[in-house]
Amino acid sequence: MQPENKIVSDLLIVGNGISSQFLSLALLRTFGNNLKINVIDKDILYNNSDEYVRALSISLSTVNICKALDIWDKVKVYCYPVERIDISSISKSLLNDGYLQFNNRISDQIASYIINEKNLREILDIELENFNNIRVFTEDISEINIDQNHAELSTKNKKFIAKLIIAADGRNSIIKHLLGTKSITWDYKQTAISCVVNHSMSNPKTALEIFLETGPFAILPLGEKKSSIIWSASNEIMEGIKNLSTKELIEELNSKFDNRRGKILKVDHIGYFNLYFSITKKIIDQRVAFIGDSAHVVHPLAGxxxxxxxxxxxxxxxLIVDSIKYGLDFGSMNILEKYQKSRMVDIVSSAIIFDGINKFYSNDFKALEPLKDFAIRFVDKIPILKKNFVQEASGIKENSPKLVKGVPLNL
Ligand SMILES: Cc1cc2nc3c(=O)[nH]c(=O)nc-3n(C[C@H](O)[C@H](O)[C@H](O)COP(=O)(O)OP(=O)(O)OC[C@H]3O[C@@H](n4cnc5c(N)ncnc54)[C@H](O)[C@@H]3O)c2cc1C
Structure with a gap:
């Protein structure tokens, strides 16, 4: 093998999705060009790609991370605020008893926003272009080798070597596969359709989640007369939906919308996603850390x-910044174990809650109907529960790391 095909960096990130790009930005903002990062993706998407169809709901923890990384002013231009969240288990009437409303604020701050994934990715791409010490490769990884001091990934013609590999390669992680990392996984046997619709009535800056008998249907405000829809239902139902013409799809969505935002006039950015649940049993291995969907895939119902x-x-x-500050090896098991310990409670509790809600509401057992409504009415009657719900969804805790509190990382 030629020496130029042996590519060394401090960090090797597998996957160039949102988690990967945020990690690179957090580290490069702190170290400038003193830290060398290589990124390998099997399939680099470019800014104008139509594959970024999703609108994402971002919570206050993400807003704070954007603030700490000095990109919030750019991101917020594309964000639509969610001032209220309405939840219903009944599709027919907004005035029904089983209807729960949350004031989506913590203190005076709005607790979540909706942004088009494409806009967020464009901002991240531009920010990362300011750094010379990050390189992105398009390669197929075939092998992983780890020793005491290094981690190595091989592709057909190259070897990539670093102190730490970060697996940010999404739900079908190759690193998970090569290491044989065990996950707890189950298939929801559901597919989600994600699309953007233009409608005749203005948005009241309210996100609406309707638990239909067939699965959750969310309407997320994305503009004055524009919303993102995420509707999950069984694979069989969605197979039928996929075969509809655009006109028929609009009719189908209008029947679910029930005039809540007036009539749907146009639908685009349509994407379909198979849904399953997965959490890796450990989010670290020797000189490897998992982040994002490679570590945990949750139901999209709560965004x-x-x-x-x-x-x-x-x-x-x-942890990486602190290790470097104190001259420690950031790829050592000691540091990685701290990472795992700090993350598991949040990951497992979030995943299980969303899974439970989906299972509870995505069925048509008539006997459960009164219980479903009772649950919603019960929460509605207890303001502290509603406040806690918004606080929990914000992802901010007393012991949160600096970025989540909006504080930049410093050496
Ligand atoms: C319908 C739907 C709606 C959602 N809505 C929301 C929402 O509102 N809010 C929210 O917070 N989340 C939402 N999510 C979840 C969110 O989209 C994911 O959590 C997020 O995209 C995960 O980002 P990631 O960077 O970890 O992984 P990914 O975005 O999956 O990126 C992984 C990267 O790794 C690369 N890769 C894959 N395999 C390899 C390989 N073998 N070698 C090298 N590279 C590889 C891929 O090409 C990709 O670039 C939603 C998900 C779905 C399905």
């Missing part, structure tokens, strides 16, 4: 996947 992933980023980047 929390990337928010949880960015909290991984906040914890891990702070």
């Amino acid at each position: 929390q996947g990337i928010n949880i992933g960015l909290r991984d980023v906040a914890h891990l980047s702070e």
